[in-house]
Amino acid sequence: AQSVAQPEDQVNVAEGNPLTVKCTYSVSGNPYLFWYVQYPNRGLQFLLKYITGDNLVKGSYGFEAEFNKSQTSFHLKKPSALVSDSALYFCAVRDVNNFNKFYFGSGTKLNVKP
Amino acid sequence: AAGVIQSPRHLIKEKRETATLKCYPIPRHDTVYWYQQGPGQDPQFLISFYEKMQSDKGSIPDRFSAQQFSDYHSELNMSSLELGDSALYFCASSLPGEEAYEQYFGPGTRLTVT
Numbered sequence: 001a002q003s004v005a006q007p008e009d010q011v012n013v014a015e016g017n018p019l020t021v022k023c024t025y026s027v028s029g030n031p032y033l034f035w036y037v038q039y040p041n042r043g044l045q046f047l048l049k050y051i052t053g054d055n056l057v058k059g060s061y062g063f064e065a066e067f068n069k070s071q072t073s074f075h076l077k078k079p080s081a082l083v084s085d086s087a088l089y090f091c092a093v094r095d096v097n098n099f100n101k102f103y104f105g106s107g108t109k110l111n112v113k114p
Numbered sequence: 115a116a117g118v119i120q121s122p123r124h125l126i127k128e129k130r131e132t133a134t135l136k137c138y139p140i141p142r143h144d145t146v147y148w149y150q151q152g153p154g155q156d157p158q159f160l161i162s163f164y165e166k167m168q169s170d171k172g173s174i175p176d177r178f179s180a181q182q183f184s185d186y187h188s189e190l191n192m193s194s195l196e197l198g199d200s201a202l203y204f205c206a207s208s209l210p211g212e213e214a215y216e217q218y219f220g221p222g223t224r225l226t227v228t
Contacts, residue, residue: 034216034217036219041202041222041224042221042222043118043204043206043219043220043221043222044157044204044206044217044219045219046216046217046218049216090156090157101159101162101170101172102147102159102217103159104156104157105156106155106156107155107156
């Protein structure tokens, strides 16, 4: 079965500092991995995805993620955090056996303090 | 750019009543997904449709049913509502096929069962 895990419920970082939100995955076959962000009372917004190719994927709002096959990880990163980045972040994997099914992690709340 | 539209945005129902949630996907997206997100939880996959046919089923209660119509909009019908059905219900759409397309989420419908 496909799954993703987000080991941290919450990440706190000071504005201007780099941030990392962790995600590990478990899939059979090649993973299709995604990051979404959710602001309060809003739907999830797509940030970036890894399908194949370069391990470093760049996405919206200055975010990037690094795919590491040996560590089965897909951590979300940003070189310099903004207060407006404070939100809930979800990692997701697409079921390679059923492309109409996504599995989401439990979410990580990112708090960026001024 | 056009986004996924959900209606209503807020709905208050009493126990044992029925509710119908509507979702209008992005034009040219013919795959629709429904998710339920409880307070502080990750989105739980309920059901998906591709080309007006049910393509996958997740943790959708038997009291719920859904369908996708000829114009690709989808409706989630919920009967015999219970207090535990109070949640945010998201619809998402994506382009079809085996390509690793991301999902685009609507703003959600907040259902409160009293």
